Amino acid sequence: MALQTALFWIFSILGIAGGIGLVINRNPVYSALSLILNFFSLAGLYLSLQAEFLAVIQVLVYAGAIMVLFLFVIMLLNLSDEPRVEGFDIARGASFLLAIGFVAEMLIILKDVVLPSSPEKFTYGKVESIGNLLMTNYLFPFEVISVVLVASLIGAIVIAKKFNY
Amino acid sequence: MEIFEPNLYLYLSVSAVMFAIGTLGVLTRRNAIVIFMCVELMLNAVNLTLVTFSRFLDDAAGSMLVFFVMCVAAAEAVVGLAIIIALFRNKRDIDVNNFNLFKW
Numbered sequence: 645m646a647l648q649t650a651l652f653w654i655f656s657i658l659g660i661a662g663g664i665g666l667v668i669n670r671n672p673v674y675s676a677l678s679l680i681l682n683f684f685s686l687a688g689l690y691l692s693l694q695a696e697f698l699a700v701i702q703v704l705v706y707a708g709a710i711m712v713l714f715l716f717v718i719m720l721l722n723l724s725d726e727p728r729v730e731g732f733d734i735a736r737g738a739s740f741l742l743a744i745g746f747v748a749e750m751l752i753i754l755k756d757v758v759l760p761s762s763p764e765k766f767t768y769g770k771v772e773s774i775g776n777l778l779m780t781n782y783l784f785p786f787e788v789i790s791v792v793l794v795a796s797l798i799g800a801i802v803i804a805k806k807f808n809y
Numbered sequence: 810m811e812i813f814e815p816n817l818y819l820y821l822s823v824s825a826v827m828f829a830i831g832t833l834g835v836l837t838r839r840n841a842i843v844i845f846m847c848v849e850l851m852l853n854a855v856n857l858t859l860v861t862f863s864r865f866l867d868d869a870a871g872s873m874l875v876f877f878v879m880c881v882a883a884a885e886a887v888v889g890l891a892i893i894i895a896l897f898r899n900k901r902d903i904d905v906n907n908f909n910l911f912k913w
Contacts, residue, residue, distance in 0.1 A: 648815065649813055649814055649815060652815035652819070653813070653815075656819075656823040659823065659827060660823065660826055660827060660830070663826075663827050663830035663831065663834075663850055664830060666830075666834060666843070666846060666847065666850060667830055667833055667834040667837070667838065667847065672840055672842050672843055675843050675846060676846060679846050679849065679850060682827070682850060682853070683853065686853055686856070686857060689820070689823070689857060689860075690857075690860055692815065693820070693860055693861060693864040694864060695860050695863070695864065695872060697872075698856075698860060698872060698875055698876070701876070701879060702879075705879055705883060706849075706853070706879070706882075709883065710849070710882070710883055710886045713886060713887070713890060714842065714845075714846060714886070714890070717842065717890045717893065717894065718842055720894075721842075721893075721894075721897050721903065723840065723842070723903065726838070726839060726840050726843070726904075735836070735837075736836075736837050739832075739833055739836035739837050740833065742832065742833075742836070743829040743830070743832055743833040743836075744829075746825070746828070746829045746832065747825055747826055747829045750821070750822070750825035750829075751822055751825065754818055754821045754822060754825065755818065757817060757818070757821065759817065759865050759866060760866075762817070762865050763865075763867040765867075766863075766864050766867060767867055767869075768863065768867070768868070768869040768872050769864075769872070773869070774869075774872065774873070774876070777869055777873060778873075778876075781869075782873050785873075785877055789877060789880045789881070792880070792881060792884050793880065793883070793884055795884075796883075796884035796885070796887050796888050797887065799888050799891070800887045800888050800890070800891035801891075803888065803891040803892055803894075803895050804890075804891035804894045804895060806898070
């Protein structure tokens with residue numbers, strides 16, 4: 645139990661630090677690397693919630709595939725650092741207020757969340773149960789997702805390709 | 810040490826903080842790719858909420874929804890990056906202040 649507590653705090657602090665690093669870094673490559681840190685810590689948090697399958701998928705799909713794509717595009721475009729905003733910006737101040745207000749609001753509201761019971765074991769974290777559900781209850785969404793993926797594949801080619809008419 | 814034990818409230822708070830950081834990034838940054846990455850961060854924060862509720866209710870729906878959100882996020886990332894490349898080809902820059910065609 646002590647180990648789980650320690651892991652929760654380590655991963656949540658690392659995750660929030662990764663998020664902050666994403667926002668404050670001027671260089672997009674550093675931002676992307678901070679986001680990878682955030683994704684890995686989220687995978688750790690999923691593990692502490694006994695959702696093993698989602699933790700593995702998080703590392704493989706997000707930290708692996710999607711972030712490699714992001715880094716690839718950042719390096720392809722060879723962007724320079726974002727220039728610093730001089731002085732006080734009213735929109736920026738309003739954004740900070742909005743974010744802090746949102747956090748305060750959520751912290752107050754979430755205090756009242758009471759669930760009927762909190763089971764000791766999580767039944768649906770394993771690949772076996774998720775695979776079973778994908779082939780039975782969630783078969784239709786599972787098939788629709790393949791159509792979405794093909795559509796996005798074709799769409800990406802059409803948008804990014806240079807056509808010579 | 811009882812108060813340091815991870816519970817529902819702590820997980821949801823971490824998720825809320827991550828979501829707020831993502832919102833802040835979307836609102837304050839001007840690099841289109843960074844804005845896009847902040848949207849991914851917000852998606853992941855919501856995923857954490859879904860997994861937490863799925864775990865604490867021992868219900869499959871949250872986990873399945875996270876699975877589908879990840880698939881859609883992958884599709885969305887591909888199309889979004891293609892759009893960014895198309896934008897870059899037009900203006901040689903992806904600062905969102907340069908793209909105000911729809912602004913009136």
